[in-house]
Amino acid sequence: MTQVLLVEDDDVIREATQLALERAGFRVSTAADGLAGLDRFRAQPPDVALLDVMLPGLNGVSLCRRIREESRVPVLMVSARDDSVDVVLGLEAGADDYVTKPFDTSVLIARIQAVLRRSGWSGPEEDAFVRFGDLEIDRAGLDVRRAGQPVDLTPTELRLLLRFAESPGTVLSRDTLLASVWDYAWGGDTRVVDVHVQRLRVKIGQERLQTVRGFGYKLRAEP
Template sequence: MTDVLLVEDDAVIREATQLALEMHGMRVRTASDGLAGLAAFEREAPEVALLDVMLPHLDGVSLARRIRQAGTVPVIMISARSDAIDVINALEAGADDYVTKPFDLGVLHARIRAVLRRAEAADQAQELTFGDLTVDTQSMEVRLGGSLVALTPTELKLLLEFAAQPGIVLSRDTLLNNVWDYAWDGDTRVVDVHVQRLRLKIGTERLETVRGFGYKLRR
C-alpha cells in the first residue's frame, strides 16, 4: 500500500482527493497547512507528497523545497494557478510534476503511479561512462569526477533516457512520454525546467539544445 501525504487547505478538495486515492488502494495522510504538512512529512515518511501551492503558514513551494532538502521523495504540486512562472517556481523548488485544478482524480492517480515508477525504477546492471560522468544503472548512482551527484528520481530517469541514446536528439514530447509516463495534458515546460536542473548538476555543456527539435546528450 502506497503511503501518500496530501497537504491541502480546502477541506472539500482534501476529503474528495483522499477518498479517491484510498479507493485506489493508497494510504493517505492529510494536513491543512504547510507547517502541519512539514511535521507530517517528518513523522510519516511518505512515499509521495501532494502539495497545494497556496497554503497557510508555509506555502507549498517552500514546503516542496524543504522536502527536497530532506531527500528524494517524489513531489507533485497541485494548484489552480497555471501561469508559466508558477509552474517554473514549483519545479525549480524540486517538484517532480505540476497538476492544475480542477483535475481528474483518475489522472492524478496515474500521475502518482508515474512518479513512483520513476522512483522505483531499476535497470539491469550496467555502467555508462561519458568522460568523467558515470551512470551506474544497478545502484542508480551518478558520479561526476568520482564524486556522487545527488539527483531526484525524475532527474535520474531523465538522465537515463539521454544516456541510453547518446548523441540522439530526443524531443520534448518523447521525454514527456518516456520520463513522466503521460502524453496527455502534457506541459513541455516540465521537461525544460528539469533539463536545466540536470544541467546544473552534471555540467551545462553535456546536454545540448537542438533548436526546434529537443535535447541530446553529447557523446
C-alpha cells in the same frame, strides 16, 4: 500500500481527493497547512507528497524546498493557477510534476504512479509473488502462470496485468489504465484499452477481469 502525504487547505478538495486515493488503494495522511504538512512528513515519511501551492503558514513551494533538503521522495505540486511562473517555481524547488485544478482524480492517480516509476522511488516493499485464485504472478521475475501453466503475455498485456494486480478489487477507469500503462502523456483512443483487456481475458480467464459498466474494469481476487 503506497503512503501519500496530501497537504491541502481546502476541506472539500482535501476530503474528496483523500477518498479517491484511498479507493485506488493508497494509504493517505493529510494536513491543512504547510507547517503541519512538514510535521506530518517528518513523523510519517510518505512514498509521495502531494502539495497545494497556496498553503497557509508555509506555502507549497517553500514546503517542497524543505522536503527536498531532507528527502528524495517524489513531490507533485497542485494549484488552481497554471501560470508558467508557478510551474517553474515549483519544479525549481524540486517538484517532480505539476497538476492544475480542477483535475480528474483518475488522471491524478496516473500522474502519481508515473512519477513514482520515473523517480525510481521504491516505497514500501511489495510481495514479489501474488496469487489470485489459479492465477499466479511473480512481479520480480515477470512470470505469470495459470493453474500452474505458463501464460504467454505481450509486454503491454503484462504491464496491464501488473497494473490490475497493484489494486485488486479496485475499479480502474479506461483513462487511468491508458495513462498508467501507455504513459499519461499519450493522447490515444481509450478503445485500445478495451482491445487489450479482451486479449488478456482470453489468456487469464474471462471471469478474472470484471467490467463495471460506465466506469471501467477491476481484477477479481476470486472468480
